[in-house]
Amino acid sequence: MLSKFFEHLGSYFLMLKGMFTRPENGKVYWKEFMNQCIDIGFRSLPIVIIIAVFLGAVMTVQTAYQLISPIIPKYIMAQVVRDSVILELAPTIICIVLAGVVGSKIASELGNMRVSEQIDALEIMGINTKSYLVMPKIFSALIMIPCLIIIAITLSITGGFLTGILTGIMSKEQYTYGLVEGFKAFGILVAMVKAFTFAFIIASIPAYYGYNVKGGALEIGRASTTAVVVTCIMILFADYVITMLML
Numbered sequence: 302m303l304s305k306f307f308e309h310l311g312s313y314f315l316m317l318k319g320m321f322t323r324p325e326n327g328k329v330y331w332k333e334f335m336n337q338c339i340d341i342g343f344r345s346l347p348i349v350i351i352i353a354v355f356l357g358a359v360m361t362v363q364t365a366y367q368l369i370s371p372i373i374p375k376y377i378m379a380q381v382v383r384d385s386v387i388l389e390l391a392p393t394i395i396c397i398v399l400a401g402v403v404g405s406k407i408a409s410e411l412g413n414m415r416v417s418e419q420i421d422a423l424e425i426m427g428i429n430t431k432s433y434l435v436m437p438k439i440f441s442a443l444i445m446i447p448c449l450i451i452i453a454i455t456l457s458i459t460g461g462f463l464t465g466i467l468t469g470i471m472s473k474e475q476y477t478y479g480l481v482e483g484f485k486a487f488g489i490l491v492a493m494v495k496a497f498t499f500a501f502i503i504a505s506i507p508a509y510y511g512y513n514v515k516g517g518a519l520e521i522g523r524a525s526t527t528a529v530v531v532t533c534i535m536i537l538f539a540d541y542v543i544t545m546l547m548l
Contacts, residue, residue: 313509319431320439334437341403341438341504342445346452348402349395353453356390357382357460365470375471379461379479386457387488388548393540395453396499399446400532404507407438408528411511412521420512435512439504446500447493454492491547498539506532 324330364378411434414420423430458480465471471479507528514524 312513316431316435316509316512317505319429320436322429322432324432325428330433330437333433334441337437337441338445340406341441342448345399345402345449348398349449349453350456352395352398353391353456354460356394357386357457358464360385360390360457361461361464361470362468376475376479376482378465378471379476380483382461383458383480383484384488387454387492391453391457392450392492392495392499393536395450396446396496396503396536397533399449400503400536401529403442404503404529404532405525407504408507408511408525409521411508412514412524415512415514416517416521431512435508438508439501442500442504443497446503447496450492450496491543494547495540495543498543499536502532502535502539506535
């Protein structure tokens with residue numbers, strides 16, 4: 302079991318090392334990079350918007366349900382929602398969802414290319430397939446996923462604001478004051494570190510499993526499932542490590 306783990310780990314780092322070569326055709330690489338930005342970023346935007354708004358709304362209602370003491374000012378609820386969304390909910394929950402949406406797509410796409418021998422054909426043509434197929438996915442994820450996290454943070458706080466106002470939990474002034482009071486910009490830095498780390502995990506691990514598929518259609522499904530599971534576990538592990546180191 303341990304030897305299998307180190308075998309996968311070594312193959313994973315060799316794949317990453319093999320990416321960094323000079324592109325054979327810069328325009329082709331740029332086109333592939335832009336296509337991946339659209340796939341990873343813009344096509345994931347609807348699900349991110351829906352989840353982010355409801356995250357903020359649910360967090361506001363749950364916080365109001367728990368903080369029922371008249372001693373506690375109502376603006377504290379906004380502070381709890383703000384810090385929870387920025388530090389944990391938006392980066393981690395959104396990236397776990399993206400691991401299923403984006404990660405499974407990357408793994409199945411590369412797996413299908415491997416099984417149908419498209420990768421072998423590209424290598425025969427003298428193209429570095431690791432650089433051409435994997436690198437644009439990782440770079441586009443490193444750009445688009447942090448942008449999605451920023452959008453998710455904004456929409457979650459907005460969703461909490463609308464829920465607080467419409468349900469009468471707190472007034473507009475109380476929520477706004479709670480958002481500003483005690484705010485530390487360091488929390489945004491932590492969220493961005495998590496976003497970039499999770500983005501790299503979401504793109505690279507499924508790419509590894511898809512690139513190294515052996516067999517047929519059944520193995521593609523298994524590789525896609527394994528990639529999502531391993532990606533989610535690594536996101537949670539990285540979340541714990543970053544939180545311990547930075548907070």
